[in-house]
Amino acid sequence: MYPDLVTPITFLQRPILAYTWILCMHFDCSQHPCLHRERSWLRKLFTGLCLLIVMCFLVIWSYMGNERKKSPPPSFLSQHCAERHDSSNSSSPAAVNSEVSVTYKSQSQSPINSFYSELGISSDSYSRLQQAVKWAEPDRSITNVSMSTSPAHTTFIIANLKDSYQIGEELLVLVHAKDFDNKSKSYGGDFFQAKLFWSKTKASVFGEVRDLLNGSYSVRFFLPWVGEAQVAVRLIHSSEAVQVLKRHRDTNSDRVYFNGYYEGPGPNKTRLSETMKCNVKWDKNGLERTGTGDCCCEYKDPRTGETWRCQRPKSLPCSALVYHSMGGYKNHLTNNDKMLMTQTNKGINGDKSIIKIFHHQNDTNDITEKCRPGLHTPVPAGFYLNDVWTSFVCSTRHFTTQTTTECLRDKHIYMMGDSTLRQWFEFFVKEVPTLKQMNLHVQYQSGPLLAVDVENNIDLHWRAHGVPLRCMKTAIANLHYISNEIDDLAGGPHTVIIFNLGPHFTTYPLEFFTQRVLRIRKAVLALLQRAPDTTVIIKTVNTGYKDIFGSDWYSLQLDRILRWAFQDVGVYILDVWQMTACHYNKEDIHPGPVIIKNEIDILLSFICKN
Numbered sequence: 001m002y003p004d005l006v007t008p009i010t011f012l013q014r015p016i017l018a019y020t021w022i023l024c025m026h027f028d029c030s031q032h033p034c035l036h037r038e039r040s041w042l043r044k045l046f047t048g049l050c051l052l053i054v055m056c057f058l059v060i061w062s063y064m065g066n067e068r069k070k071s072p073p074p075s076f077l078s079q080h081c082a083e084r085h086d087s088s089n090s091s092s093p094a095a096v097n098s099e100v101s102v103t104y105k106s107q108s109q110s111p112i113n114s115f116y117s118e119l120g121i122s123s124d125s126y127s128r129l130q131q132a133v134k135w136a137e138p139d140r141s142i143t144n145v146s147m148s149t150s151p152a153h154t155t156f157i158i159a160n161l162k163d164s165y166q167i168g169e170e171l172l173v174l175v176h177a178k179d180f181d182n183k184s185k186s187y188g189g190d191f192f193q194a195k196l197f198w199s200k201t202k203a204s205v206f207g208e209v210r211d212l213l214n215g216s217y218s219v220r221f222f223l224p225w226v227g228e229a230q231v232a233v234r235l236i237h238s239s240e241a242v243q244v245l246k247r248h249r250d251t252n253s254d255r256v257y258f259n260g261y262y263e264g265p266g267p268n269k270t271r272l273s274e275t276m277k278c279n280v281k282w283d284k285n286g287l288e289r290t291g292t293g294d295c296c297c298e299y300k301d302p303r304t305g306e307t308w309r310c311q312r313p314k315s316l317p318c319s320a321l322v323y324h325s326m327g328g329y330k331n332h333l334t335n336n337d338k339m340l341m342t343q344t345n346k347g348i349n350g351d352k353s354i355i356k357i358f359h360h361q362n363d364t365n366d367i368t369e370k371c372r373p374g375l376h377t378p379v380p381a382g383f384y385l386n387d388v389w390t391s392f393v394c395s396t397r398h399f400t401t402q403t404t405t406e407c408l409r410d411k412h413i414y415m416m417g418d419s420t421l422r423q424w425f426e427f428f429v430k431e432v433p434t435l436k437q438m439n440l441h442v443q444y445q446s447g448p449l450l451a452v453d454v455e456n457n458i459d460l461h462w463r464a465h466g467v468p469l470r471c472m473k474t475a476i477a478n479l480h481y482i483s484n485e486i487d488d489l490a491g492g493p494h495t496v497i498i499f500n501l502g503p504h505f506t507t508y509p510l511e512f513f514t515q516r517v518l519r520i521r522k523a524v525l526a527l528l529q530r531a532p533d534t535t536v537i538i539k540t541v542n543t544g545y546k547d548i549f550g551s552d553w554y555s556l557q558l559d560r561i562l563r564w565a566f567q568d569v570g571v572y573i574l575d576v577w578q579m580t581a582c583h584y585n586k587e588d589i590h591p592g593p594v595i596i597k598n599e600i601d602i603l604l605s606f607i608c609k610n
């Protein structure tokens with residue numbers, strides 16, 4: 001089967017590019033050339049003058065800028081910004097919620113465009129978003145791959161290792177990054193993930209990595225079980241590779257593209273079909289390369305204002321767009337980029353000491369906090385023991401087939417997202433014997449899917465989120481934006497809405513994702529206003545991707561945006577990041593049944609809170 005969250009395949013790219021170019025040349029973009037001619041010299045003069053003034057201004061400004069420290073460029077998230085000293089040093093997604101920086105108030109004048117203020121985002125809040133996605137970067141230009149972080153030379157030690165520990169204590173690990181010449185690194189930005197684990201008891205817990213910005217990293221572990229444990233640290237991407245990821249996100253957002261299938265009547269009762277290249281309409285980040293002027297058909301969603309764009313078919317009208325699918329991948333990596341990207345997801349050497357953890361007399365490990373919306377995700381958010389996840393977020397239960405059915409009784413459940421959320425749909429269809437899936441004669445990968453249990457009055461829906469979506473050929477009319485779907489639901493005590501988004505957005509600028517997320521936020525706020533007793537649950541991103549088309553680093557940034565947007569909205573955030581990152585299974589964007597079952601236990605604990 002064609003996977004919907006796909007591993008790269010290289011398509012023939014050149015002919016497509018050439019084709020694009022020819023198509024665009026065909027159309028005369030200026031529709032009324034005569035009107036413009038007379039004024040054009042005046043306009044040129046004026047433009048020239050403006051440019052001159054702007055340049056003078058820039059020169060003066062840059063002179064002045066040298067005196068002071070550079071301040072962050074306004075707006076535009078994907079530009080790396082701000083000084084490096086406060087907040088968000090941690091590579092844990094959960095860090096965002098609490099680290100809402102107070103010290104950053106001084107920068108709150110950064111202009112924010114009307115889009116954000118219309119959606120109720122203050123400039124303070126916008127600054128916090130910029131902080132949340134901030135990532136340290138090399139302080140010099142990388143002229144040789146040997147300057148990048150070498151997983152083979154990088155090591156970790158356990159600070160103040162003791163003979164024994166008590167449950168609930170903390171363990172501190174220090175990571176010392178080195179380059180390929182075995183020289184200590186002096187700047188931060190490496191992306192590490194760390195866990196504490198013990199294979200015999202199938203136990204593991206996620207560690208919070210903090211970038212000390214000088215080539216050292218500290219990892220804080222909480223010791224949650226009685227028994228033994230060992231530390232494992234992986235270099236997911238070197239600081240230099242992160243810059244490769246970032247650069248391609250900022251300049252080659254078209255590296256994943258899509259097909260639009262046009263169909264319609266041709267001459268002599270024939271049926272015409274044309275397949276064109278499509279993508280998000282966005283005038284930057286490489287997406288402008290789709291074409292200019294009259295090159296394209298545009299599909300602007302009236303409610304979200306988002307525009308999907310396809311190259312104009314030769315003979316069929318724009319209205320003939322019927323199907324959508326993944327198109328292909330364009331790999332723009334240079335040889336250096338490729339070399340930096342090979343050092344991905346490598347375990348690093350370090351102290352293999354066995355940590356012994358004993359009981360504490362006042363063992364207060366029990367979580368008594370009731371599950372409710374708006375709870376913060378701590379690090380760790382929980383831990384595995386014998387493959388069972390115990391949550392530290394709130395008091396969760398473990399469900400049997402029978403209690404699962406009872407929990408879902410009288411519920412109308414709407415799932416919207418990608419295939420990682422479809423795994424939850426599939427779990428329920430398998431788990432609940434009375435819940436039967438209907439055949440709606442649609443492309444399974446994108447849905448919509450429906451399962452009903454008439455006896456228990458359950459209806460369970462899943463549908464893919466709107467484009468961009470990497471999937472097999474599917475009717476584009478079935479791809480609905482999440483915010484529109486939410487707007488069309490009345491909500492209420494029997495309604496459960498679950499959504500996720502991320503993996504299909506890894507190639508796009510953060511700004512694009514942020515806008516998408518904020519529209520959903522607005523829809524959720526409106527829903528909770530008209531029906532406050534609706535349950536809304538957001539699944540966060542799974543770890544698993546490790547390449548230029550999708551990477552945990554991209555996902556982590558999207559995760560931070562999602563958490564930032566929903567921290568004050570009264571929804572449940574179900575963290576699966578830590579659950580997928582620390583499990584002993586090989587990471588997979590579609591995690592195995594053990595992980596899914598544990599996720600579902602939390603989900604059901606959110607839905608049935610007693």
Ligand SMILES: *[C@@H]1O[C@H](CO)[C@@H](O)[C@H](O)[C@H]1NC(C)=O
Binds near residue numbers: 090212
């Ligand atoms: C980030 O690191 C700096 C320097 O080590 C530290 O002072 C600061 O408290 C850290 N911030 C957070 C939020 O961890």
Ligand SMILES: *[C@@H]1O[C@H](CO)[C@@H](O)[C@H](O)[C@H]1NC(C)=O
Binds near residue numbers: 144145
């Ligand atoms: C890169 O560094 C390595 C090791 O330091 C050195 O052997 C090699 O010549 C350098 N390559 C270039 C192009 O400078």
Ligand SMILES: *[C@@H]1O[C@H](CO)[C@@H](O)[C@H](O)[C@H]1NC(C)=O
Binds near residue numbers: 153182
């Ligand atoms: C790297 O340097 C450390 C000491 O700083 C040394 O112990 C280690 O053996 C060196 N590694 C290699 C591969 O040369």
Ligand SMILES: *[C@@H]1O[C@H](CO)[C@@H](O)[C@H](O)[C@H]1NC(C)=O
Binds near residue numbers: 212214215216
């Ligand atoms: C890096 O910074 C931390 C915290 O500021 C400090 O404790 C540590 O000694 C520094 N490491 C190096 C190698 O300079």
Ligand SMILES: *[C@@H]1O[C@H](CO)[C@@H](O)[C@H](O)[C@H]1NC(C)=O
Binds near residue numbers: 267268
């Ligand atoms: C359509 O049919 C007519 C008459 O049968 C024929 O002359 C013409 O070539 C056909 N056109 C195409 C495009 O096949």
Ligand SMILES: *[C@@H]1O[C@H](CO)[C@@H](O)[C@H](O)[C@H]1NC(C)=O
Binds near residue numbers: 361362
């Ligand atoms: C048990 O907890 C109480 C209150 O938190 C504390 O005062 C006491 O010292 C603890 N006992 C031990 C042995 O840690």
